[in-house]
Amino acid sequence: xxxxxxxxxxxxxxxxxxxxxxxxxxxxxxxxxxxxxxxxxxxxxxxxxxxxxxxxxxxxxxxxxxxxxxxxxxxxxxxxxxxxxxxxxxxxxxxxxxxxxxxxxxxxxxxxxxxxxxxxxxxxxxxxxxxxxxxxxxxxxxxxxxxxxxxxxxxxxxxxxxxxxxxxxxxxxxxxxxxxxxxxxxxxxxxxxxxxxxxxxxxxxxxxxxxxxxxxxxxxxxxxxxxxxxx
Numbered sequence: 001x002x003x004x005x006x007x008x009x010x011x012x013x014x015x016x017x018x019x020x021x022x023x024x025x026x027x028x029x030x031x032x033x034x035x036x037x038x039x040x041x042x043x044x045x046x047x048x049x050x051x052x053x054x055x056x057x058x059x060x061x062x063x064x065x066x067x068x069x070x071x072x073x074x075x076x077x078x079x080x081x082x083x084x085x086x087x088x089x090x091x092x093x094x095x096x097x098x099x100x101x102x103x104x105x106x107x108x109x110x111x112x113x114x115x116x117x118x119x120x121x122x123x124x125x126x127x128x129x130x131x132x133x134x135x136x137x138x139x140x141x142x143x144x145x146x147x148x149x150x151x152x153x154x155x156x157x158x159x160x161x162x163x164x165x166x167x168x169x170x171x172x173x174x175x176x177x178x179x180x181x182x183x184x185x186x187x188x189x190x191x192x193x194x195x196x197x198x199x200x201x202x203x204x205x206x207x208x209x210x211x212x213x214x215x216x217x218x219x220x221x222x223x224x225x226x227x228x229x230x231x
Contacts, residue, residue: 003036010038010052017041018049025187037185063182067211070175073141073148073220080128080135087127087134090116095143097152100169101199113137113146140173148220155219156201156226157212164212165201165226168192176215180204183211 007020023035040046043059050057071079093102095113102115112129128137128145137145147154147170156165164180166172168190172180181187184206192200216223 006053007036007038010049013052014040014045014049017045035185061183063179064211066175066179066182067214067218070173070179070218072218073144076141077145080137082133082135084133087114087129088116088118088125090118090125092116095146097147097150100143100154100167111146111149113142115139138173140171143170144173144219144221153222153224155212155216155221156224157207157209157216158226159209159212162205162207162209162212164204164207164215165191166204168200168202171202172215172219176218180207180211180215183207 004020004022007022011018011020018038018040021035021037021039025033025035038046038049040049047057047059092106093104093115094106095101095115096103096105106114110131113126114129115124115126117124126137126139126142127134128142130149154167154170157163166188171177177188181204183204186205188202188204190200191203212223215221
């Protein structure tokens, strides 16, 4: 018996008070698992359905636990191993904070995030540099760390619709992205300007304002309240 059928049978004794919902993810996530969930009239009904399925029920959403399990941007910075080594003599691209993308052009800067690709093995290493010291970083955390050091804020939030927008060229670190998806069980919806599918915004829905504020604090961001985020 497949999962969707089991959920429907578990909900059936509760009539319209509990419904199994099965839906596809957004079209831009064609390979993501289908959305499968249960909608109940109250916590007690939801717990009863869970018990019937033999699933442990917790009233505190796991999304919150995962959100709090992630490191903050300052904790990540403190974990880095700094040195004064020269950059490798490899193909280099520099993250441009103006367009939020890696570019081949290079220009002296006090804070700089670079991607170095080995000419033979094609191995890529990311290094962030503060003046005369540098450290190897994770690509995702490195971008957010650079924005934090430069005081650039890119997180948009619509409190009325509870939607948070993240530039697609600056994806969230894994645990933070996973936690936002778990608030609904749905992947982010990729929205891009007409005629330009190369850049846009990942929009996460049904994100409580407390979660949006906590996320922005973890990344050293100031939340931009936007009444008209991407549709």
